[in-house]
Amino acid sequence: MESFDAIVLGAGGAGLMASAVAGQRGRRVVVVDHAPEPGRKILISGGGRCNFTNLGTAPDRYLSANPHFAKSALGRYTAGDFLEMVERHGIAWHEKTLGQLFCDGSARQIVAMLLDECAAGAVAMRLGAAIRDVSHADGRFTVVHGDATLTAPALVIATGGPSIPKLGATGFAYDLARKFGLKVVEPRPALVPLTLPPEEALFRSLSGVATEVVARCGKAAFREAALFTHRGLSGPAILQVSSYWRHRDAIGIDFLPDQDAGWLLEAKRTRPRAGLRTVLSTALPDRLAEALAERLAVVGELGNQRDATLRDAEQRLGDWRFVPNGSEGFAKAEVTVGGIATEGLSSRTMAARHLPGLYVVGEAMDVTGWLGGYNFQWAWASGWAAGQAL
Structure with missing residues (x-):
């Protein structure tokens, strides 16, 4: 049996x-993971360049049953703090749209x-074997990992959620939480493509067509x-609203x-001989313009249409309703x-209130950020908060 000050379950961010x-x-820490290499989710993020934080990070860009929970950690460890570490390690980066920061090179x-930061703290790494048992008795946690038995007065649950199971993700964190007396808010896929029912086949036939929209x-x-x-709707706008979407x-x-x-009545005055599809094609991809015009059934020249018909078409184009029949699930969900x-949990330390020594960080808990580096910033901030308290 090996003794440490803290056992961290999960070698993610x-x-x-x-x-x-x-x-x-100065704490003696060991990181334990069933995966053979650390940071698997980091490696695939941002197209392999890792959207590692967002300059617009703020608590109102996170979903949680307690919307105030994230304020303390995010306020104490900011995007600027992480960026300072990135620059200290000589990693070149660039800003894309909406405050998203990426590596110039590789995730x-x-x-x-x-890993260099862990090495600077003499952190031990135990990877590539199954976690066979986790228990608590007499103020100490015991973890059986492969053939090794590890013990410590502190345990950090950092094993994430069930999104992207092909990387080895599971609901293990939730099983542990329940075992140690913590509640679990129903987990569901987020930042995930949505699927459309058969009656929307016209739109599913537009596979590959993209356009800028406001999604609500x-x-x-x-x-x-x-x-x-070919299954429904995706793209950044859809992934964002998927986190808020519920069935039906x-x-x-x-x-x-x-x-x-x-604008459509104005088009009637200025281009009376044009059809709706032609007018829509000036702002939208041709295939999408054709599909929308077909659904709206505005036939013939705009000059021959009643104003009420065009007002109704304009209203629908500004708030076109889709009722997804599902999502592509945890397999395609980013978080x-x-x-x-x-x-x-304590919002300052991430510690369990009823069981001294137990901590939860990152995606395992009920805090979920928008698309665009927000979830990594929560990983850094919650991890930093727990690391300061261990």
Whole structure:
């Protein structure tokens, strides 16, 4: 049996961050993971360049049953703090749209940086074997990992959620949480493509067509690209609203967000001999313009249409309703909404209130960010907060 000050379950972003911070504070830390290499989700993110944070990070860009929970950690470890580490390690980066920061080179640089930070804290790595048992007795946690037995007064659950199971993701964190008396908010896929029912076959036939829209679900609205797929809807705007979507909810799409009210009546006056499809094609891909015009059934020249007909068409184009019949599930979800309930955790330290020594960080808990680097920033911030407390 090997003894440590802390055992961190999970070698992803949050687990490595917590380990590095605690290790550099003099704690004897071991990271345990069933995967053979660390940071698997980091490696595939951002098309292999890792969208490692977002300059627009703010608590209102996270979903949680307790929307105030993320404020403390995000305020104490900011995007600027992580960027400072990136630059200290000589990693070149660039900003894309909407505050998203990416590596110029490879996501492997971020993993290497975190491993270097862990090495600076003499953190032990135990990877590539199954976690066979986790228990707690007499103020200590015991983890059986492969043939090894590890023990420590502190345990950090950093094993993420069930999104992207091909990387080895499971609901293991939730099983552990329940075992140790923490509640779990229903986990569901987030940042995930949505599927459309058979009656929307006309739109599913537009597979590969993309256009900038405003997508809405409830009070949430995002202006980015939407992409039609052979199964339904994807693209950044759709992935964003998917985190808010529940079964039977409608998704509203504004296909022409730059058009002022009354634009179609204006087109009737200025281009009376044009058809609706022709007018739509000036702002939308041809195939999409054709499909929308077909659904709206505005036949013939605009000059021959009643104003009420055109007003109705304009209203539908500005708030076109789709009712998805599902999503592409955890297999295609970038993250998980829900997870270990924050009500049982300290927002300052990520520690369980009722069981001293137990911590939860990263995606395992019920804090989920928008698309665009927000979830990595939560991994860094929550990991830092736990690492400071271990």
